[in-house]
Amino acid sequence: MVTYKSAGVDKEEGYKSVGLIKDMVKRTYNKNVLTELGSFGALYELGKYNNPVLVSGTDGVGTKLKIAFTLNKYNTIGIDCVAMCVNDILCHGAKPLFFLDYLACGRLDAEVAAQIVSGITEGCLQSGAALVGGETAEMPGFYQPGEYDIAGFAVGVVEKDAVITGDKIREGDVIIGLPSSGVHSNGFSLVRKLITDLTIDFNGMPIGEALLTPTKIYVKPVLAVLEKFAVNGMAHITGGGLYENIPRVIPDGLCATIDKAKIKALPIFDLIEKLGVPREEMYGTFNMGLGFVMVVNPDNAANIVKILEENGEFPEIIGTITSGNEKICLK
Template sequence: MPDQKRTSVTYADAGVDISSGDRTKQRIKYLAQKTFTKQVLSEIGGFGGLFKLDTARYKSPVLVSSADGVGTKLKIAFELGIHHTVGADLVNHCVNDIAVQGATPLFFLDYLATGHLDGEITEKIVSGLADACRANGCALIGGETAQMPGFYADGEYDLAGFIVGVADKDKIVTGARIKAGDVLIGLPSTGLHTNGYSLARKLFFEVAGYKAEQYVNALKEKAGAALMKTHRSYLSIIKKLTATDLTVGMAHITGGGITENLPRILPKGTAACVELGSWPVLPIFEHLRELGNVEQEEMLRTFNMGIGLIAVVPADKFKRAKAMLERANEKFYVIGKIVKGDRKVIYQ
């Protein structure tokens, strides 16, 4: 057979446009640099991010880290074309996870994977990440942007993050000092935050048949807007609580709800008695319960039910904590107390 000239196949032919990716990364670099502090010693694009810990500020520094994702809330972002809030969801979730242990966030890294890199969408996502990092005093020092054609459907992506913070060893909040008689203070959430979306999406879009842009009378807003409320950062109020040693334990109410998250900080021999009806349950949770005839137990271990953070305050410090929260114009609810028991939540 005569020789035939073979066509050269490129990475772009396989669905990965390196040149386009490089242009997007230049924009990411600019957004990330706006979050840099003087402790950041590297530029975006290296094999690793460099961060110099200011050890002079801490007697015995301990690094505190966490990793998380946004989950199926992203499905709603895809449908609505809203991509600038999911970055804040991710950063704030991670910040809260380490802040409840008394840590101050230092730096953040993200992982963004998609089938085909859309520069405009990517910029919106990273812009949200950068804005939230700045708001939390945290540097976005690096990450990974992966193009994986054939792995993700067109227009879809996954987003995850990793955070590192620092706390003085003697000031880490572990819950070890929690004892019977301590007061449970609940701080309100903005909505689902980033948990329970698989059930919420099923109830809204399959059971009720809502469209994301459909107005829901029970919520007084559109279905998608109600589900896309940004996960709140509690960092500023946590700092006030820990600065004056007003709390002996804090729980970020994420997947598993109060039922599974509060016991994570309870020492042996204690339980948490939570009084149902002591805080206003947000309309979205009541509507979800009605749509699926969901049992209360299931609701309480799936959703935050309107409480995004619980702080355990010693009884003799409650008045001081109450005064501080009021000065900060922070809404709060006394939702129960610590009792003797076996590391579980008792609802009454």
């Protein structure tokens, strides 16, 4: 007799996985969530807005997953997945509403899946997004044993007259940088080529553990600012580093002039540089200790810094907007 299980898909393990994650997922619900986990579609009541604009974003964790596989540690990569999505939509001033995940593997292990979803749940709690659903795909023969892929999708909302695109950035504006927690979720193909032994000591812990430090979520501190002050532009520093991401919000004819001395490179980036990566290459690959950037009116800068500090951030004024065609200049 041929069954689905004999072909490599264990439905019972899938049912077990749902049972393990159901209570975790419910922790992220709010009054706007109208359906339970397991429905064909997630229903979310938008609530009262004058002219709402929905902002969506999708992303994954990349080859950072390989380090999680090697260390058999899965409870942080879900935070990365949420962070990569919600930090992106935050750049337009959007408050995250809900999140869906996609988890694929060759053979499902319910305990591993529960660890991954525990991280997704934590990321949703940090960002205020409801985890309203997802998909677990068991694909024997497609993924290597013990390997998983994870991606996510976030939807947020912002009033149309409050959408942030960078078009209001002007010469003389101040650039505020928010520190990253580590490498976040970009550049790991290069990191893994340089660091092959994940057990070596790095600041009192195995370097593999340090590399799995989850991506920082900036939603709540930034939304606290937006409640009181206008922000002219924001950038999430992801793949492509500072050189690629900051210019995405800078209007033509202007330049983000940044003092490199104000960017506090984390020790992990000093190590990567010592392993052979030129510093300029690193500014175009990694966040270099700067995970999120805000461009604000100079008259509001001091008060915005204060709000960020009150919400647990360590902001640094790293530069100004000047005239020029370069879009970004690191000095």
